[in-house]
Amino acid sequence: MINLAIRNCKIYxxxxxxxxxxxxxxxxxxxxxxxxxxxxxKNGLDVKDxxxxxxSWVIAxxxxxxxxxxxxxxxxxxxxxxxxxxxxxxxxxxxxxxKLVGGYILCAFIVGSLMSSVAxxxxxxxxxxxxxxxxxxxxxxxxxxxxLLSSLMSSTIVFFIVSFFNxxxxxxxxxxxxxxxxxxxxxxxxxxxxxxxxxxFIIKSFPLLTLQYSYVSFFYKNHSKQVSTIYLMNI
Numbered sequence: 490m491i492n493l494a495i496r497n498c499k500i501y502x503x504x505x506x507x508x509x510x511x512x513x514x515x516x517x518x519x520x521x522x523x524x525x526x527x528x529x530x531k532n533g534l535d536v537k538d539x540x541x542x543x544x545s546w547v548i549a550x551x552x553x554x555x556x557x558x559x560x561x562x563x564x565x566x567x568x569x570x571x572x573x574x575x576x577x578x579x580x581x582x583x584x585x586x587x588k589l590v591g592g593y594i595l596c597a598f599i600v601g602s603l604m605s606s607v608a609x610x611x612x613x614x615x616x617x618x619x620x621x622x623x624x625x626x627x628x629x630x631x632x633x634x635x636x637l638l639s640s641l642m643s644s645t646i647v648f649f650i651v652s653f654f655n656x657x658x659x660x661x662x663x664x665x666x667x668x669x670x671x672x673x674x675x676x677x678x679x680x681x682x683x684x685x686x687x688x689x690f691i692i693k694s695f696p697l698l699t700l701q702y703s704y705v706s707f708f709y710k711n712h713s714k715q716v717s718t719i720y721l722m723n724i
Contacts, residue, residue, distance in 0.1 A: 490588040490589075490591045490592045490595065491592075491595070492592075493579075493584075493588070493589065493592025493593070493596075494591075494592045494593075494595035494596040494599065495596075496592075497563065497566050497567075497592060497593060497596035498563075498596050498599055498600060500566055501562065501563050501565075501566060501596065501600055507562050507565055508562065510562065510664065510668070511558050511559045511561060511562025511563070511565075511604075511664070512555070512558065512559070512604075513558065513664075513665075513668040514554045514555075514558045514667070514668040514669070514671040514672065515551050515554055515555055515558070515608070517668065517669065517672060518547065518550060518551055518554065518672050518677055518678075519547075519551070521672070521678065522543075522547050540619060541616065541619060541620065541621050544612075544615065544616055544619055544621075545616065545621075546677075547677070548608075548609075548612035548613075548615070548616065550672070550675055550677035551608050551612060552605050552608050552609050552612065552636065553639065553675050553677075554671050554672065554675055554677070555601070555604050555605045555608045556601045556602075556604075556605045556636065556639040556640045556643045557601070557639075557643040557646075557647065557667070557671060558664075558667065558668055558671060559600050559601050559604040559605070560597040560598070560600060560601040560640065560643045560644045560647045561647050561651075561663075561664055561667055562600070562664065563593075563596050563597040563600040563601070564593065564597055564647055564648060564651045564660075565657070565660055565664070566593070566596075567593045567648075567651060568651055568654045568655070568656070568657060568659075568660040569657060569660075571654075571655055572655060572656050572657055576589075590648075593648065594644050594645065594648055597640075597643075597644040597647065597648065598640050598641055598644045601639075601640030601643055601644060602636055602637055602640040605636045605639070605640060606633065606636055609632060609633075609636060613629075650663070651663075
């Protein structure tokens with residue numbers, strides 16, 4: 490199982506286009522906030538360190554989004570192996586089925602954890618450059634634990650979804666849709682409180698929204714007492 494996971498991870502990182510498109514949701518978030526969402530976020534907010542508040546929210550969203558889009562990208566190899574009948578060769582080998590499945594899930598978990606951790610540390614460096622204070626070691630460890638938890642959860646959820654795909658075109662379409670909608674599902678693009686109640690219910694049922702609130706809390710509680718503002722805007 491471990492050898493299969495290593496093989497899958499090597500293939501994932503060797504395919505630069507796969508890595509790029511698995512981060513498409515992140516690029517969309519950064520672009521939208523750079524163009525117009527950033528100004529809309531700050532308008533009407535009379536709080537201390539509003540820039541740190543906004544950047545904390547965006548970075549928390551990026552970390553949450555990365556954990557699911559990168560695991561989706563890692564599972565592209567699973568669909569590719571099924572489409573090219575490579576999976577049949579694995580099934581005919583002495584490898585137990587649970588080890589075969591576990592190899593793909595473990596690879597997705599490793600990719601999601603690694604990429605999310607990189608996004609977190611880059612985001613923290615950016616916050617420091619904007620005048621934020623350095624997170625404590627305990628807080629960093631707590632965030633890394635949540636990253637591992639979110640990557641594990643994303644890996645299992647995404648594996649269930651991709652198990653229905655037998656060709657790369659369907660996988661590519663699903664990845665594009667997910668990369669586009671993930672910002673809405675995590676409440677990054679729009680304040681959830683401004684949406685209709687049934688839409689709020691759907692979004693709040695999405696597990697990563699709770700994880701993003703955890704990221705925001707850990708990021709911002711070290712910089713200001715205004716963390717409650719972000720909750721009031723979105724709940």
